[in-house]
Amino acid sequence: xxxxxxxxxxxxxxxxxxxxxxxxxxxxxxxxxxxxxxxxxxxxxxxxxxxxxxxxxxxxxxxxxxxxxxxxxxxxxxxxxxxxxxxxxxxxxxxxxxxxxxxxxxxxxxxxxxxxxxxxxxxxxxxxxxxxxxxxxxxxxxxxxxxxxxxxxxxxxxxxxxxxxxxxxxxx
Ligand code: APR
Numbered sequence: 001x002x003x004x005x006x007x008x009x010x011x012x013x014x015x016x017x018x019x020x021x022x023x024x025x026x027x028x029x030x031x032x033x034x035x036x037x038x039x040x041x042x043x044x045x046x047x048x049x050x051x052x053x054x055x056x057x058x059x060x061x062x063x064x065x066x067x068x069x070x071x072x073x074x075x076x077x078x079x080x081x082x083x084x085x086x087x088x089x090x091x092x093x094x095x096x097x098x099x100x101x102x103x104x105x106x107x108x109x110x111x112x113x114x115x116x117x118x119x120x121x122x123x124x125x126x127x128x129x130x131x132x133x134x135x136x137x138x139x140x141x142x143x144x145x146x147x148x149x150x151x152x153x154x155x156x157x158x159x160x161x162x163x164x165x166x167x168x169x170x171x172x
Contacts, residue, residue: 002140004133004150006167008160011153012040015069017108018062019153020099022116023075025054027061033114033155042067049075058094060102072106074099078117081124089131092117096135097143104144112151115159125159129166137170 011019011033021037024030027049029038038045048063052075055061060076076099079091095116103111113132117123132152140147152167154160 002136002144002147002150004136004140004152004167006152006154006160006163008154008157010036010155011112011114012036012068014112014151014153016110016112016149016151017070018072018074018103018106018111019065019068019070020060020103020111020113020116021073021075022114022119022121023055023077025057025077027052027054027075027077030120032119037068037073040068041065041073045073058091058098060095060098062102062106070112072103072108074103074111076116078121078123081117081122084127088117088123089127092123092128092131093135096132097139100136100139100144100147100150104146107146109147110149110151111147112153114153114155115163118159125162126166129163130169133163133166133170 044066076095079088118125
């Protein structure tokens, strides 16, 4: 059973086997955590993303981590929040599930996630946290059972408080 931890910090400094990037479908970089990961990894990351020809929302693709402490970066575009009537909940769950499965398929035993879609994409944080943690727990117990540690890396205290509460609710 994987250990799930909620931490506050900068995901570009985390030395797990893989870190997950909250990307956009072009996979050509952006702002937020996407921009931070590309800056920390160096230009080789963008060069490795170009031949991937993008990624559909909820799907995941993997590259090396280059100058990051992490060996791999799993890139997944989360859904843009549109009120909850455009499959956003399912697509967010898909991003977490597909990212965890892809990391496990590449031999990763530890992985760190940012709070996907809750920044520029405006997904409500409490709803996102409940979906993220339930999906990660279910996937780690089934198709990604080789994953030992999952870290949710929250950039700010407010987001950390929400994910901590969601984790407590999951394990209550
Ligand atoms: N480490 C961890 N978390 C971070 C970091 C970081 N260095 N920088 C930002 N975050 C957090 C944000 O505070 C937010 O909680 O990541 C979460 C996701 O926010 P965004 O990065 O805005 O991602 P998202 O909402 O999924 O929007 C994706 O933004 O950057 C562009 O190219 C990206 O178009 C895509 C869109």
